[in-house]
Amino acid sequence: MNEHLSGEMLSALADGECDPTERRYAHEHLQGCPDCSRMAEQFAAVRGLVGALGPQVAPESLVVTVLAPPRTLRGTVAYALRGPRRYVAGGLTAAAVAISVAGLAAPPQDSEPPVEVFVTRHVGVNAGSASGGEVLFAVSGR
Amino acid sequence: MGPSTSRLLPREVATLLVCMTLAASGIVAGATGASSAPEASEYLEKMAKAEHATYRARRLVVYLADPQSAAVLEIHSSADGTFVRAEAGTDVTRVWRVPGHGLTSGDAGSFEDAAPPAVPLRTDEVMDKYDVTLGEPTMMLGRSVVPLDLVRRADVALVERLWVDRETGIVYQRELFGPEGDMVGISTMLDMDWGEAGHTETYDGPETSKVVAAASADAPERLAYGYRLVKGYRLEAEGRPADHWVYSDGFHTLSVFRTDGDMSTPPRFHRLDIEGREVWAGPGPGTWIWEGDSSTWVLVAEEPQLDVASLVAPFPSGGPSLLSRVGSWWAQAWHWLTDLVT
Numbered sequence: 001m002n003e004h005l006s007g008e009m010l011s012a013l014a015d016g017e018c019d020p021t022e023r024r025y026a027h028e029h030l031q032g033c034p035d036c037s038r039m040a041e042q043f044a045a046v047r048g049l050v051g052a053l054g055p056q057v058a059p060e061s062l063v064v065t066v067l068a069p070p071r072t073l074r075g076t077v078a079y080a081l082r083g084p085r086r087y088v089a090g091g092l093t094a095a096a097v098a099i100s101v102a103g104l105a106a107p108p109q110d111s112e113p114p115v116e117v118f119v120t121r122h123v124g125v126n127a128g129s130a131s132g133g134e135v136l137f138a139v140s141g142r
Numbered sequence: 143m144g145p146s147t148s149r150l151l152p153r154e155v156a157t158l159l160v161c162m163t164l165a166a167s168g169i170v171a172g173a174t175g176a177s178s179a180p181e182a183s184e185y186l187e188k189m190a191k192a193e194h195a196t197y198r199a200r201r202l203v204v205y206l207a208d209p210q211s212a213a214v215l216e217i218h219s220s221a222d223g224t225f226v227r228a229e230a231g232t233d234v235t236r237v238w239r240v241p242g243h244g245l246t247s248g249d250a251g252s253f254e255d256a257a258p259p260a261v262p263l264r265t266d267e268v269m270d271k272y273d274v275t276l277g278e279p280t281m282m283l284g285r286s287v288v289p290l291d292l293v294r295r296a297d298v299a300l301v302e303r304l305w306v307d308r309e310t311g312i313v314y315q316r317e318l319f320g321p322e323g324d325m326v327g328i329s330t331m332l333d334m335d336w337g338e339a340g341h342t343e344t345y346d347g348p349e350t351s352k353v354v355a356a357a358s359a360d361a362p363e364r365l366a367y368g369y370r371l372v373k374g375y376r377l378e379a380e381g382r383p384a385d386h387w388v389y390s391d392g393f394h395t396l397s398v399f400r401t402d403g404d405m406s407t408p409p410r411f412h413r414l415d416i417e418g419r420e421v422w423a424g425p426g427p428g429t430w431i432w433e434g435d436s437s438t439w440v441l442v443a444e445e446p447q448l449d450v451a452s453l454v455a456p457f458p459s460g461g462p463s464l465l466s467r468v469g470s471w472w473a474q475a476w477h478w479l480t481d482l483v484t
Contacts, residue, residue: 099471099472099475100468100471100472102471111382111403111404111405111406112405112406112407112408113399113401113405113408113431113438113440114250114251114379114380114382114384114401115408115424115429115431115440116248116249116250117250117251117379117380118379118384118386118397118399118440118442119250119429119442120235120246120248120250120251120253121246121251121253121353121377121379121386121397121399122395122397122442123228123235123237123246124237124239124244124245124246124253124255124258125244125255125258125259125261125388125395125397126259126261126390126395133395133444134201134203134213134215134316134329135203135205135318135327135329135426135427135444136426136427136428136442136444137203137213137215137228137230137235138203138204138205138211138212138213138228138230138327138426139205139209139211139230139425139426139427
């Protein structure tokens with residue numbers, strides 16, 4: 001007994017896509033192989049069901065959305081300000097402005113530079129006997 | 143004839159005397175200029191070599207301007223490296239330097255450096271920048287020392303006088319001068335033991351902040367007064383990342399630090415208005431800070447009488463822009479919000 005027919009072969013057979021040689025070989029195999037015959041019947045049944053489906057019509061809203069030109073900034077703003085969305089957009093804008101103004105009014109987050117640390121680092125880079133940094137050793141408490 | 147001779151003779155003698163005087167002064171000047179410059183170079187070469195001499199010494203350092211302060215330095219030097227312990231009141235700073243490793247420990251922090259910069263004394267650069275003249279030798283701690291006056295050619299300012307051991311090149315005394323010619327700092331040898339570096343301390347403090355060599359592509363290659371960029375580093379100071387750019391003029395070292403963020407003025411710094419930019423000068427010699435490009439900048443210099451305007455000119459200045467402030471605030475608000483949520 002030859003090996004069973006592959007799924008691809010059975011699918012091609014159901015779709016009528018086999019060449020004459022393949023078709024002859026498949027039919028000869030199916031006559032002697034009940035398993036493959038059953039599978040071939042199932043492939044044929046599925047093909048029949050798909051073929052029986054009528055053409056589907058896309059919803060109009062989907063067609064309009066897909067075919068519509070890309071929205072411009074002005075269009076986006078207009079869309080955001082349409083209907084109840086205008087209140088949400090207005091609220092968010094007002095909040096952003098308020099936060100920015102508060103940030104400008106608040107004192108900046110300054111901190112004292114670590115000058116003494118830097119001076120310590122500086123005297124470490126040249127501490128030979130000819131170092132001119134000797135006086136820097138003497139002055140601390142910056 | 144006689145009268146004319148009597149009139150002419152003094153004129154000739156006078157002319158001769160003037161010529162002789164001019165010639166003599168020319169010879170003297172020539173002799174001074176011809177022999178002192180090479181001699182000064184020789185002393186500078188000796189000083190450069192003396193950086194690896196073996197000795198143990200103590201030095202007294204006094205800063206005479208505001209705020210008056212003093213420190214005692216204990217120096218252990220050998221070919222293996224240098225250790226300096228500086229005590230100024232209750233502050234103690236210690237510096238270890240061996241080839242390929244540097245460690246600095248002070249009250250303000252400790253840094254460890256796997257690639258400390260090589261900032262050797264460069265005689266040719268010193269001679270280019272300064273007019274170096276020698277004075278009369280004298281005795282200091284039993285050694286014959288000669289004074290080297292360093293007059294900066296750019297502004298003809300006497301900035302330093304070094305008393306150098308004629309034999310070894312060790313600087314026995316260093317005097318720094320202010321713009322009025324007044325002495326603003328002095329560092330003098332208290333005692334000196336030759337031939338032995340002595341026992342040095344070992345570091346047993348908390349974990350050090352590691353300094354890493356870093357790119358310095360945005361650092362100016364050259365600054366005023368002949369300072370050239372030697373190396374760039376990345377370090378952390380009090381939790382703030384900072385860049386450290388090391389400059390040298392062949393003799394002095396100058397550091398520029400850049401750290402993120404805006405600054406508040408440290409106490410005891412006073413504001414200077416320099417050609418439209420705000421710079422704050424610190425107490426003691428050579429410390430200036432300013433803001434620029436959303437960073438805080440700190441410049442530390444050793445050389446006296448520096449014009450800060452020309453030094454800071456290549457660096458950005460000015461406080462944060464309006465946009466930058468709004469951006470910072472939004473970032474801060476976002477940080478608070480995420481903290482609140484998490």
